[in-house]
Amino acid sequence: MELSELAERVVRLAERVAAIETQQTAAQQTAAQKTAAPLSDTPPWQMDEVRLQELMDELHTGVKRDPTAALRFDAPSTGCYLSAHARNVSRVAMLIARKHGFSDASVRAVGLCGLLHDAGMESLPHGLLEAGRPLTPDEFRQVRLHPVNGADLVRERYRFGGLLDSVIPLTIEQHHERADGSGYPHGLPAARIHDFARVLSVADSFEAMTTPRPFRAARHPAQAMRSLLLQGCKTARGGMYDRDVLKTFVWAASLYPLGCEVELSDGRRARVTEATDDPKRPVVKTSGRDGETIDLTRTASLTVKE
């Protein structure tokens, strides 16, 4: 399937994600708050290694237990958005990495990269990110140094063991590199960008687009998905993002993407024709000339076979 076609389909998928977010029940919201309560708003890179690993365990377990929850983002705190951003990016990056076939250890490592990717923002002048005004050229230059500064900080502050001691700082340094060479700080070509950074850049960009910042409003998830997919395939120098990672993200953002074939609990084969508010219960059309259209949200006895 071409990415341009995916871009159209994903609008509806992302709208469903938005609908799920807004239609969370009070009980779900309470549960989410309970989950969020133990999480300090301390930026992860200011945590000691024990606390960082505890937070990582919590997020990793949560994504494995309920992958769709990875797209229900923590709201930014009133002070700085970086802590919530780090947790959200970590969860989305793990969601993509799992669906992309990474090992469990690699998924967790990608999650750590997500938690720590903006550590270099710590060296920026206080309040710069919350200024709510365009940056001066010098400030902009300082911001563009944060991948390198973050990699240095993480290298000095943590010991993960084995290859992770080099791979995690490398991924942090590369999280703003782009597959078409348009990224920073080095403008690397795709072949030199680590797999973890390819995943992280998609997760980071999607989260950044769909959550508010002091200087702009959040974009609708559907617009953000479309933007990512278009940027992934239509720039003059090729795509900014890894096409396979983007495809995985579209797949991961929905349990049963439109058009995919599924098996129903009564054994019939069917094709997904419409999204609903319940990611596990789409509208499907059964196979055959006289295929039946079934809204699985209205048929409690019938489900998609896992």
Ligand SMILES: [Fe+2]
């Ligand atoms: Fe960044």
